[in-house]
Amino acid sequence: MSVAERLSRPTRKRGRVVSTRLLRSEIGLIAGRRRNQMGLLVLAALPIVLAIAVKVSNRTAGGGPDFLDSVTSNGLFVSLAALTVEMGLFLPLAIAMLAGDAVAGEANLGTLRYLLTVPVRRTRLLVVKYASLCFGALWGVTVVAVVGAAIGIALFGTGPLTTLSGSQLPFGAASGRLVLVVLYCSAGIAALGAVGLFISTLTEQPIAATIALTIFTILSWILDGVPQLDWLHPWLIVDQWLAFADLLRDPPFWDNILRGLSVDAGYAVVFWLLAWARLAGKDITS
Amino acid sequence: MTLPATRAPEISTEDRPPSAVDLAIETVGLTKRFGGRAAVDGLQLEVPRGSVYGFLGPNGSGKTTTIRMLLGLVEPTSGTRSLLGCRVPSESATVLPRVGALVEGPAFHPYLSGRRNLARLDAADLWSDPRTASRRIDAALDRVGLLAAATKHYRAYSLGMRQRLAIAGTVLAHRDLLVLDEPTNGLDPQGTREVRHLVESLAHDGATVFISSHLLSEVEQICTHLGVMSDGRLVAQGPTQELRSRGERTVRVTTPQPTEAAEVLRGLGVSGVEVGAGEVHGTPGATEPEVIVAALVHADVRVRGFAVMTPSLEDLFVDLTGEGFDVSG
Numbered sequence: 001m002s003v004a005e006r007l008s009r010p011t012r013k014r015g016r017v018v019s020t021r022l023l024r025s026e027i028g029l030i031a032g033r034r035r036n037q038m039g040l041l042v043l044a045a046l047p048i049v050l051a052i053a054v055k056v057s058n059r060t061a062g063g064g065p066d067f068l069d070s071v072t073s074n075g076l077f078v079s080l081a082a083l084t085v086e087m088g089l090f091l092p093l094a095i096a097m098l099a100g101d102a103v104a105g106e107a108n109l110g111t112l113r114y115l116l117t118v119p120v121r122r123t124r125l126l127v128v129k130y131a132s133l134c135f136g137a138l139w140g141v142t143v144v145a146v147v148g149a150a151i152g153i154a155l156f157g158t159g160p161l162t163t164l165s166g167s168q169l170p171f172g173a174a175s176g177r178l179v180l181v182v183l184y185c186s187a188g189i190a191a192l193g194a195v196g197l198f199i200s201t202l203t204e205q206p207i208a209a210t211i212a213l214t215i216f217t218i219l220s221w222i223l224d225g226v227p228q229l230d231w232l233h234p235w236l237i238v239d240q241w242l243a244f245a246d247l248l249r250d251p252p253f254w255d256n257i258l259r260g261l262s263v264d265a266g267y268a269v270v271f272w273l274l275a276w277a278r279l280a281g282k283d284i285t286s
Numbered sequence: 287m288t289l290p291a292t293r294a295p296e297i298s299t300e301d302r303p304p305s306a307v308d309l310a311i312e313t314v315g316l317t318k319r320f321g322g323r324a325a326v327d328g329l330q331l332e333v334p335r336g337s338v339y340g341f342l343g344p345n346g347s348g349k350t351t352t353i354r355m356l357l358g359l360v361e362p363t364s365g366t367r368s369l370l371g372c373r374v375p376s377e378s379a380t381v382l383p384r385v386g387a388l389v390e391g392p393a394f395h396p397y398l399s400g401r402r403n404l405a406r407l408d409a410a411d412l413w414s415d416p417r418t419a420s421r422r423i424d425a426a427l428d429r430v431g432l433l434a435a436a437t438k439h440y441r442a443y444s445l446g447m448r449q450r451l452a453i454a455g456t457v458l459a460h461r462d463l464l465v466l467d468e469p470t471n472g473l474d475p476q477g478t479r480e481v482r483h484l485v486e487s488l489a490h491d492g493a494t495v496f497i498s499s500h501l502l503s504e505v506e507q508i509c510t511h512l513g514v515m516s517d518g519r520l521v522a523q524g525p526t527q528e529l530r531s532r533g534e535r536t537v538r539v540t541t542p543q544p545t546e547a548a549e550v551l552r553g554l555g556v557s558g559v560e561v562g563a564g565e566v567h568g569t570p571g572a573t574e575p576e577v578i579v580a581a582l583v584h585a586d587v588r589v590r591g592f593a594v595m596t597p598s599l600e601d602l603f604v605d606l607t608g609e610g611f612d613v614s615g
Contacts (some may be wrong), residue, residue, distance in 0.1 A: 015383060015412035025409040033397060110393025114455065117357045117389065118410045119382035284359040 023119065026132040030098060039094050043140055047082035047148030048091065054078075055155050067142070067245075074161045075152025076174055079145040080248070083185055086144055087241050088221065089214075095189050096213035098136045100194025100206035102129045104280065107204040122279050126197065130272055133193035138186040145182045149175075163250040166183075177252075181244045184257060188241045190240040191264035192217065194271040201278040204286050236260070237267050303492040309355060309371070310335045310463050310494035316365035318351050325351045327518040329365070333511065336487050338528075340505040341498040342517030344607055350390050350500045352515070353467050357387055370462055383413035386456030386464045392448040396441035400451050403440055407455050414459050420467065445472035446462055453484065464488055466497045470504050482508055502600055512599075516592060516607040526597055526599075533597035537578060539566045540591030547587045554581055570594075 009129055030036055053070045067081040103126075106112040115125060161174035169177065196213040203209055220238045233239045240260025244255040304462050318326045326348040333339045342392045343349050354360040356367055358375040359515070370383035394403040404423045414422070427433045429523035430450040449472050456464055462591050466485070470478045485495050485508055506526070513523040522529060538554070541547045547566045551559050554577065556568035564608065570578060575594045580590050 015379070017412075019412055020410035021416060029395065029406070067366065109395060110391070112405065113357075113359055113389050114387075114393055115410055116359060117382060117387045118386075118407060119358070119378055119391060120410045121379060204592070206532045225305075283354075283361060285354070 022124075022128050023131055026128055027135055030101075030132060030136055031227035033101075035070055036098070039097060040140065040143055043086060043094060044143050044147040046086055047078050047144060048151050049084070050082055051075075051078045051148070051155050059192040071152065071156060071163065073156070074159050074171075075154070075156040076149055076158075076161060076171075076176065076178055078152030078156070079148030079178055080181065082144050082148040082222065083141070083181065083244070084242060087185060087188070088133060089217070091140055091144070091185070091189050092192055092217040093210075093214055094140045095133065095137055095193045096196055096210040096217070098133055099193055099200050100208075102133060102197055103198075103200035103275075104203050104209045105206040106199075107284070108206055110286060112211055113284050115283060123276060125273065126279060130194065130197055132199060132213055132276075134186075134190040136195055137189035138182075141182050141186045141189060145178060163249075163252045164245060164248050167250040169250065177247055180247050180252075184244045184247065184260070185241070186265045187261055188237070191237060191267040194268040194275070198271040198275040198278065201275045201282070235263070237263060241261065249268075292410075295559065305438055306334060309368075310332060310337070311339075311369055311496060313352075313356070313366070313367040314365055315368055316352070316355060317363050318348075318355060318360065319363045320391055324363075324518050326355070326362075329520050330523075331367075331513060331520065332523065333513075335370075335494050336492065337511045338485060338497065338509050339511045339513065340502075340509035341496060341513050341515070342502055342505070342603065343498075343500065345500050347515040347607070348518040349500075350467055350517055350597075353387075353389055353498060355466055356465060357382070357389065358384070383411060384462040385457065386461040388452050388456055388464075388466045389391055392452035394440045394448070394451060397416050397439060398428065399437045399439055400443065400447075400454075401436040403451065404455060404458060404576075408458055411459065412546065420473075422458055426457050427451075429457055430454045431480065446477050447473060449473055450477070453481065457488070461488075461493055463494045464496065466495065468498055468500070470499070470501075478504060491511070502603055506599055509554065514603055521606045522602075524597045529602065530596075533599075533602045534569055536595045537568055537570050537599075538591070538593045538595065539562060539576060539578075539587075539589060540593075541566065541582075541587055541589055543587050547582060548583050550585045550587060551578065554578060565591075 051071070059267050067077045067084060071077040071081060103112070106115065116122065120128075160168040160170055161177075171234055186204050192213070195216060196209065199208045199212045199216075200206070203212075217238065218237045222231055224236050224239050237265045240263060243256035246256050311331055313329050313331040314333070316326060316329040317324060329352060331352070341352075343348055351360060354491055355362050358371060359376045361375075362573070369381050369385055372378075394400075395406070398406070401423055404426060405419065408419050408423060409416075424433065424436070427436050430453050432447060432450050432454060435447060440448070440451070446559050449469065453466070453469060456466065464485075469485075470481050472480060482504075485497060489495050489508075497505055497509070500528065505585070509526055511524065512529055514521050536549075539547050542564065544566050546559045546566065548559050548561045551566060551568045554570075554573050556570050556573060556578070559566060559568040575592070579589070579592055584593075
């Protein structure tokens with residue numbers, strides 16, 4: 001018996017029920033892809049540009065995005081200002097790229113059929129794919145926040161943070177609030193990821209899935225801005241995304257945050273189930 | 287000419303009725319319709335355990351759709367299929383880890399190396415042991431001669447290297463059954479020979495190998511059993527030897543007296559006697575060639591040449607599939 005044969009003898013009587021290997025492989029795939037690394041750089045560049053612009057112009061009042069006015073008093077506001085801007089399009093675009101790769105990308109390469117014949121059950125595949133999208137969402141938002149905080153602290157220092165209610169928070173407590181903001185924004189992007197996962201099961205073209213999810217996001221923002229459609233606003237995924245500002249009140253104002261989280265959870269569950277319904281019975285001919 | 291699909295005798299004898307346990311692959315009435323057209327129609331595959339089964343047919347005859355159904359990628363319109371005695375798809379999770387599959391060409395992530403692509407497949411397998419992963423991956427790469435190119439990006443691989451990597455993926459773990467769809471596609475003659483040796487060594491280890499091809503010549507030498515698809519139907523199936531002997535022999539007599547020779551042949555019960563210029567053809571059926579020669583000599587027919595011709599498998603398959611191995615509409 002050759003070495004190869006001895007090594008290939010079955011070492012297990014039965015399969016594991018749970019293993020993190022596929023998820024780790026998935027995250028490695030996302031993190032290792034050059035395009036994603038470039039995307040992350042773009043996400044990270046924005047807070048740097050914002051901070052430098054504010055520093056150079058040295059204005060303390062003006063019509064810039066929320067929080068920009070406060071940037072000079074505390075560096076952490078750079079993170080908040082950057083998130084306000086990037087939640088609009090950049091972060092949704094980033095998750096749209098990852099979601100496009102998730103199922104449509106694998107179908108396009110043909111690797112989907114090989115994963116399924118390993119076998120990876122379709123339900124397990126969607127669980128792992130969605131977990132990796134959630135990870136990607138958290139990662140993207142964290143990078144924006146951390147880079148923003150770093151450049152902000154470097155340029156503007158770590159003075160006490162003046163909340164939107166007017167009171168002041170020490171730096172430690174302010175950092176804690178920033179962590180909550182990151183988690184809240186990640187939840188919104190991850191919910192959008194579920195929509196993207198569903199779209200990804202509909203096509204074999206990853207770029208089509210990416211574009212479709214981007215259009216979905218932009219359309220949501222547009223509808224959210226039309227006052228005549230206010231009955232629709234509570235149902236839109238983006239409606240409460242910028243409510244993270246409420247976490248910077250003293251004490252935090254939870255109503256909109258909780259409403260936003262429940263909308264996120266609703267989108268995540270419904271669209272994950274739709275993705276499952278689509279993929280579970282689908283003939284894989286790619 | 288259409289011959290009915292036959293059963294391999296060793297699995298359908300009366301004292302041992304056909305049972306799933308003896309078959310590595312069994313399908314009953316497997317049918318897949320796309321729109322109104324049946325891509326696969328009432329397939330009764332019977333692949334004995336331990337066999338090397340050549341699954342032949344022209345491009346477009348339903349081979350790949352059949353393989354996709356066997357592996358649970360495509361749901362049949364009707365019929366059932368089982369691998370190693372386990373139903374697909376209900377028992378896929380327990381049987382597919384023992385099945386290595388190459389489906390419709392290689393497919394990997396272009397920006398990962400060959401080794402990392404195999405590592406990803408191994409990571410997806412709940413049955414594989416992570417502690418032996420790197421050794422098994424290197425052994426698989428070595429087996430297909432790719433160890434030297436293991437760290438190259440897949441996108442830099444040639445078609446032949448890609449095909450080899452896909453084959454390496456099928457032998458990452460111990461397999462009881464290998465389903466190889468056109469494994470020699472894109473390989474040069476040397477690569478084709480290597481795949482043949484690999485299949486032989488896998489079969490030697492006790493695995494059943496199910497190998498599809500549109501080229502009879504590539505698989506004829508290594509297959510113990512053959513199945514022939516034509517237009518979604520299985521038109522012949524059985525041990526290679528049995529199929530080989532199925533074609534009817536013909537005799538050719540070269541003689542300056544064709545009319546007299548034809549007379550003798552007809553007298554012996556040879557059918558389909560045709561008289562040509564200086565030669566006579568016929569189908570002897572049960573009549574032995576030596577009897578024909580003796581009779582010709584006895585009748586004072588001058589014989590310049592006598593030949594018994596057995597049709598090649600190629601001829602048989604051209605007959606069965608009607609069109610040879612071209613694309614079917």
